[in-house]
Amino acid sequence: MQREQRIDVLLATSVTVGVLGQWLVTSYAVMDDLHVASPLMALPEWTPATWLLQTLPVFFFASGYAQSESSSAPRLRTMPTFLLAWTAGTAVLSVNGFSLATIGEILGPAMQPLWFLVPYLLLTAIAPWLRRAVLRYGWTTVLVPAVCVALVDFVRFIWPSSGWLGYVNAVSAWAVPFLLGLAWRQGRINGVWLLGGGGMLAAALIALGDYSISMVDVPGAPMSNVAPPTAALHAFGCAQCGLAALAGDRLGRRATGSRITAVISDAAFPLYLWHQTALALISLATVRLGPISGLTSQPTGAAWLTLRLAWMPVCATVLIGLLVLARPPKPRRRLPRGRRL
Template identity: 40%
Template sequence: MAEPPLSTPAPHRALRAIRRGAHRVDAATPASRDRAVDALRAAAILGVVLGHWLVTALVAADGGLHTASPLQHMPRLAPVSWLLQTLAVFFLVGGYAATRSLNTARAKGESYGGWLRARLTRLLRPVAALLGLWTVADTVLLLTGTPLATLHTLLKLALSPLWFLLVLAALTAVTPLVARLNPLWPLAVVLHVDLLRFGLHLGPSWLGWINLAAGWLVPYTLGAAWARGELHTRRSAWALLLGGTAATAVLVGCAGYPASMVGVPGSAVSNLNPPTLAAVTFGLAQCGLALLLRDRLRRAMSRPWAWAAVVLVNLSAMTVFLWHQTALMATTATGLLAGRLPGLHTPPDSPAWVAYRLAWLPVFALALTVCRAAFRHHEQGPRRPRHRPSRVVHRHLPPKKTPHHA
């Protein structure tokens, strides 16, 4: 008598379902889409998230929480910031996507106002949820007697991602004006501002904040140049990579700029707050590397599972970016119920802390997954009809080689 067939184990069924879903996403993607753009955007977002989780510590002391960084106590960890400070790549992709989107809108006869409204809506819609939750949370914490210093620490961390969105929104709004701007112009502005600040020690205290716009305008205009097909050769990518690396090495080694590409509490100069010339030249090197990796990324994204993972990140990119600090703080606050936990509430002053913090990363990721599930609809908007094409997916066409560029 034949035995009945054994049922397929649940893990195998789940794996097959994931594989089928990945193949459906791959099949639904237009062949004309430049998948390298999405891969770079996902890598930039995840780099920022991991960087913040690794260099931001909430230390429990004196009945409250205050921020600290392992870079304060272990400066030799500065190379970690070189790997995970990926904002320049995000602005590069932002300039590329905005320029191509604007050109497409113009070709369809759409107005600038309609185009800008559509782009800013998805960019800024998730902010309302973050502000609403933290308004309620801060009110509750204040009424329950939480020290003001702790409230300031938490609110500063929670709202810190907003500066990035505001700068990106401003650059998006002026895309028609800067789409053909040579990146050397904003680079020259950064150079002169730093010369006045650090070389001649002249100018008002707010002078450095000019670099907040000019500094990130450099990779943004590089992205616009990429969209125009002006950075299609490997020679231009190598020039950015080698030139940016050499300039950064000289600025750090000879001009006294900090080696860390992120802010370090207590440091006299921060490369990011506001951006310095070293941060901008480092961003040039990052953009050159990103451009060099385009072909390899396109080949890698031909694998359905890899492409599905990138799509998943991009669909909730702003939600992930806005809520990753809240996920860290929620884990830290919950952990206080069990006492001072190493790598979570202890001073980041030893390699042991780094090992413990690495072990906490999956917990942070789980908390962020919960935040994403709760708030992603603020970014993606209402569910679309089943047979209606997705408005989230925009076509990024690789620049065609015209006879002028051949």
């Protein structure tokens, strides 16, 4: 499949903004013990800014587009390394005196990418069947997972004890932007209608329903739109896909583009998988030093956010190092028979 600049741009933008956003709103705070905190609890007036930080719908949208003419599976080789690393890391934390509760706090954000990447792997695995469905039924294929999301939320709200049912949306909610990406490749969606309709629906659900304004997970908050995904996040995702389609149409189908966007696009899966691990490693390496402003201190205000920005280059450096270490070795080339080294 020919490489397209607009897909590289959308994937690179969604992953970069998503990673930076997660680093900005997540903190391993050192108090009597280590626990996960968020500046959004101290600064609730900043919550609408999460609409700019939540870019996973674009990630699934661009991935669906990229799969529309290819049945190749995503690169999964980094997943076993990730799981093995954290299995060993959990044992190391336990030996060094961290309680089970603290280890659970550490693992929570680090494992969170799996909630999105597992549905991503499932959707890419069945992409050939989804592609055929979109070819036959067009954008209306999206209605199946969309109705599923709405029904699950309806049952959850009228029957509070069925909160576990929300995790059905872990697949159906992300299937919506993925299918929209497949339909975009075939020219079967209208970006203006998606942007306007999805945005108005998301605003209406938040204003009239019992949905959180935040589009990212906030530790300690009574309601989350992300874990599990809700109809509000689904509507917001449709609006974001509409905006991405409009931006992509402006870029056109040029094959050439920036080298950096191509590199980030190719590394999108491992970048998102490992990004919270990088933050956890930095926090654990400095935990004996006590609270460090902007890193492991309790988020209390705008000054903390400013200091956290100064830690971003450190987080990025550690993340790049993790990707280099986790990269599987290249297969050795076989020499023709009769040749000796």
